[in-house]
Every structure is written in C-alpha cells, then in structure tokens.
Amino acid sequence: xxxxGSPFLAYRGxxxxxxxxxxxxxxxxxxxxxxxxxQAAMLAAxxxxxxxxAGRPHLVCYAMKANSNLAVLQTFARAGCGFDIVSGGELERxxxxxxxxxxxxxxxxGKTRAEMHRALDAGVLCFNVESExxxxxxxxxxxxxxxxxxxxxxxxxxxxxxxxxxISTGLKGNxxxxxxxxxLAAYRRATELPGLEVAGIDCHIGSQxxxxxxxxxxxxxxxxxxxxxxxxxxxxxxxxxGGGLGIVxxxxxxxxxxxxxxxxxxxIDARGHGHRMLMVEPGRSLxxxxxxxxxEVLYLKPGEAKNFCIVDAAMNDLMRPAMYEAFxxxxxxxxRGHGATVYDVVxxxxxxxxxxxxxxxxxxxPGDRVAVLSAGAYCMSMASNYNTRGRAAEVMVVGGQxxxxxxxxxxxxxxxxxRLID
Ligand SMILES: Cc1ncc(COP(=O)(O)O)c(C=O)c1O
Ligand SMILES: N[C@@H](CCCC[NH3+])C(=O)O
Numbered sequence: 001x002x003x004x005g006s007p008f009l010a011y012r013g014x015x016x017x018x019x020x021x022x023x024x025x026x027x028x029x030x031x032x033x034x035x036x037x038x039q040a041a042m043l044a045a046x047x048x049x050x051x052x053x054a055g056r057p058h059l060v061c062y063a064m065k066a067n068s069n070l071a072v073l074q075t076f077a078r079a080g081c082g083f084d085i086v087s088g089g090e091l092e093r094x095x096x097x098x099x100x101x102x103x104x105x106x107x108x109x110g111k112t113r114a115e116m117h118r119a120l121d122a123g124v125l126c127f128n129v130e131s132e133x134x135x136x137x138x139x140x141x142x143x144x145x146x147x148x149x150x151x152x153x154x155x156x157x158x159x160x161x162x163x164x165x166x167i168s169t170g171l172k173g174n175x176x177x178x179x180x181x182x183x184l185a186a187y188r189r190a191t192e193l194p195g196l197e198v199a200g201i202d203c204h205i206g207s208q209x210x211x212x213x214x215x216x217x218x219x220x221x222x223x224x225x226x227x228x229x230x231x232x233x234x235x236x237x238x239x240x241x242g243g244g245l246g247i248v249x250x251x252x253x254x255x256x257x258x259x260x261x262x263x264x265x266x267x268i269d270a271r272g273h274g275h276r277m278l279m280v281e282p283g284r285s286l287x288x289x290x291x292x293x294x295x296e297v298l299y300l301k302p303g304e305a306k307n308f309c310i311v312d313a314a315m316n317d318l319m320r321p322a323m324y325e326a327f328x329x330x331x332x333x334x335x336r337g338h339g340a341t342v343y344d345v346v347x348x349x350x351x352x353x354x355x356x357x358x359x360x361x362x363x364x365x366p367g368d369r370v371a372v373l374s375a376g377a378y379c380m381s382m383a384s385n386y387n388t389r390g391r392a393a394e395v396m397v398v399g400g401q402x403x404x405x406x407x408x409x410x411x412x413x414x415x416x417x418x419r420l421i422d
Pocket of ligand 1: 063066084107108169204206207208242243244245281282283284285
C-alpha cells in the first residue's frame, strides 16, 4: 500500500519502507530523530518540470531554502539544475555542493553589500532585485568590484495565491518585490545606473499553491509589464516564473508541474513571448514528498483531556506544525495488531506549541518509531537548536542504499564559538 504524496513510500506487510529501506531498520542503524530522503523521489519530482520546459531555453532553479543538505544540492546540480538562493550562506553551500555559480539566481529583500560582493565575485547568473534602494546599492557594489551585475526585477503582482498568510508573497501587503505600478520606473532607473545589466523579470507569489488560477493571473500581470517595459526600449531576455507549487500533505490536489507549465506556456505563446528563456524556482515540490522524519516513541501519557504520545523529535526539528499549524501525516513505522488510541504527538521541548500532530489515531508502544511524512521541504532547513537540542542526522537513499549525508549534532558541539568572560 503506498501512501498519499509519494509512490516511493509504502507499507510492505507491517513495515514502512522508503524505496527498499525499512524506516525502522534505518532508525536502528542511525538513531533518531532521523531525516530520510529518497534521491529517486527527488529526481522523479524534477522530471515533470524538465518535460514541461523541454524544447525551449530554460533553467530549473531549485529553491534551496526548502532543503539545503549538500547531497540534495549535489543531486540537483548533477541533474542540470540551477539554484535560487537567498543568502550568502546558501551561496557557499551550493558552491560546496559543486554547482556552477552561473546557474544561480539570488533572490531576497535584504541582500547585504557583503553578500552582493561575494555573489559578484562568484559570478552568479542574476540578482533578483526586490526594491529600488537595492538597485542603487547593487550598482555601487558592482562598480566597486569592477563587475557587471545582471539583474531582473522581482515584481509584486498583487495576486492572492490562496495559501497560508505567512507564505503568501505576491500581495501588495507583503514585503516582497516591487509594486507593479513602480516597476517600469525601476527598470528605467536600472538602465541609467552603472554596473547593471537588465536581463529579465521575475515574480513569485507564494508557496503551497494548489491551483493554477493564481499563476495565470500573475503571469498576465507580468506579461502586461513586459510589454510596457519593451515598449520603453528595454529588452528583457528571460522570464522567471518563480516557484510555489504545492504538494500533497493530506488530500490536496495540486496540478502536476508539467500540466501547470503547459497552461502557462500556452498563455506565454499566445501573447507572443515564446522566444524568451524561461526560469522556474521550485522548492517544496521537488523535495517535500521525498523525505520523512523518523522519531522514536519515548512515553505514552494518558491524560484527562488528551492522550500524549511523546516522541524524540520536536518543534526544533520540524517547526511547520508549531509555526503554521500545518498538518503533516504521522504513520507508525511498524504496524501493531492492537487497536489505535487517539494522541497528540508532541516532542520534549518546553513549549505547549511543541506538537507534531494533534488527535492522531496511532497503535504504538514506547520504543516504536513513527514517521512524519512529506517532511523533505522546510523541515530540516528550518530546524534550530532550541532547548540546546542537536539537530537530527540526515540519510539519503540512493539506488536502494542508505547514505548518512549529515551527522547528528552532538550536545558538546552546540556551544562552539561561545566564550566565557575572564
Ligand atoms: C523567491 C522565491 N522563489 C522560490 C521559492 C520556492 O517556493 P516553493 O518552495 O513553494 O516552491 C520561494 C519560497 O516561497 C521564494 O521566496
Ligand atoms: N516555510 C514555509 C515555506 C516558505 C516558503 C519560502 N518563501 C513552509 O514550511 O511552508
């Protein structure tokens, strides 16, 4: 029986497997909490993007904030992907993973001068600029570095992505991008400034988007702008459509990437923009359903109002439920014969917001392991050391073999760089 979201994850008899690896056995071998990723699932998620864009100049830039493990980055770099980064730290990571800087786009509303200098030295493909003020600073940085910064302006189309308020980015109340009405003036300014070369335009309206309507609305707004920018004599080489496509956590039905792209390309072609290089910046949809978090049941605590299943993973390992009240499926790694009890699945962190799932029917005993599904995106990459907890280890299954791709952080490593005062 395979589970929603991933054909790579299924029960075989009583045991939960990711590809050919029993999650219970991986937990015994590597300890818990443990993130486990399937490389095959990541590449399978990339395929519809590549299919959807085949035959035209394009670049799939993996938005690495979703999961920045080096082996994950290496997987996408070897598959020909570029990367969407949002910090100097992400730049160092992609370079360490063997990616080409000239396939990197640099997004983000708050790039520092130091980050701009490093990205200019590395030779990134494009800066996705998010304000006029940033344009001025980038121009100065490029002149100082005696380099040219290729730029695109991120436009805020004021379109509702119909997602959680915290992960909507394309509404005028959001901090992201340059307002549609101000974009043409910003492009004019960009052509006047030294050190800058206008390369394209981009737009990203939010994350976990499950219908194509908002994408089509945003595209229309962007193409309107492209037409007025080119009418003003400013050439745009590429069109970056951003990321944001949702995944299945429970019963969502997002369009497949190739189906979504077919709709967008039809609109692009119909309006006469088919010659442009196309870029996309998917994050969650490439990795989300390719990973699970495996955790051990420490204690079962029956209560008057609630039963608690206390596990060894916590909000510091996986904060989506605490932060967005996000629903993530939780399954036993080994099915038991007895009936299920309804539990809140919680971690050891000292916060009542430290929960991974509420009101979940589980048949488990202490020492059993559970898997939080769809945990490949925005889980390990958002982990922290809160309560001075070391971050989990990470394993990647490649061709049926499990590889430890990141060690568990040990408690004694967690105060490195701190000093006592004499
Ligand atoms: C500029 C930009 N590009 C791409 C992404 C990736 O989004 P997602 O992981 O939803 O595909 C994000 C995150 O929302 C983003 O801010
Ligand atoms: N962290 C968010 C997604 C943020 C997308 C980045 N702008 C989540 O877990 O859903």
